[in-house]
């Protein structure tokens with residue numbers, strides 16, 4: 001079964017390519033090969049390649065920069081998704097799409113359900129929500145996987161930033177009043193391939209919005225402490241920095257971050273048998289790969 005992966009050079013796209021199960025003919029296109037914001041290119045590429053399924057891992061992901069260049073964020077995260085949805089509907093291929101915890105306001109105290117009201121606080125979250133909405137309007141056969149705090153060995157993420165800062169500094173301040181679920185990029189890829197495999201064997205899938213993130217929920221500070229604990233065990237850093245807990249107000253950023261980003265993932269488990277990965281195990285895999 002032929003599967004097209006867009007955004008194939010990103011963190012998740014990269015893992016999708018290298019973790020494809022046998023029996024799939026995978027075509028991965030990076031942004032230089034297919035710009036999803038270009039409606040004509042999307043249409044002609046899909047008509048030419050005729051994939052049976054599309055996994056969209058392309059997105060504008062610069063959360064802070066999006067505040068000053070909303071047009072670019074919307075061009076990819078809303079219009080790019082609409083372009084894919086139209087062209088996919090035309091060739092009869094469903095879409096597996098990735099979205100974010102940032103669609104929520106972040107002021108809850110319980111893990112967010114798929115049915116909870118959305119209220120993004122920044123441009124990035126708003127553009128991703130707009131993408132979910134255009135996809136639902138244009139192409140009924142779609143599945144949205146909302147995830148959070150993605151990290152992998154490939155690309156830029158919090159784990160790599162912590163390792164770099166840990167080499168440069170004796171102590172770091174890390175935000176302790178924002179909670180979420182770190183999610184290994186390889187686990188997201190595996191979840192998407194499991195969904196693709198179900199679609200292939202059943203010829204259909206239970207479509208809709210699903211949450212998928214790593215467990216247990218933690219703060220960025222907890223995440224940083226575990227990164228340095230494991231990095232220390234592996235001898236990845238010569239000396240470990242002190243990691244101080246700070247509050248969001250001590251670390252201002254252009255985009256406001258949700259204080260509570262924890263996603264309830266039981267719907268994906270109930271409908272598709274996909275459970276939450278333990279991010280600490282994913283972290284070990286990433287650090288081992290980085291250690292080479």
Ligand SMILES: NC(=O)c1ccc[n+]([C@@H]2O[C@H](COP(=O)([O-])OP(=O)(O)OC[C@H]3O[C@@H](n4cnc5c(N)ncnc54)[C@H](OP(=O)(O)O)[C@@H]3O)[C@@H](O)[C@H]2O)c1
Pocket residue numbers: 006007008009010011012013030031032034035036037057058059060061076080098099100101128146147148149150151155156
């Ligand atoms: N990173 C996170 O913490 C996080 C959290 C929650 C949800 N998500 C979602 O997870 C998905 C995967 O994110 P990621 O972490 O893998 O992001 P990433 O590493 O930034 O990858 C995104 C990829 O999309 C590509 N892209 C950007 N504009 C494009 C365009 N117009 N056409 C085609 N490709 C384009 C980028 O290519 P260039 O680099 O060449 O621009 C990049 O390779 C996204 O939907 C994201 O919104 C991410």
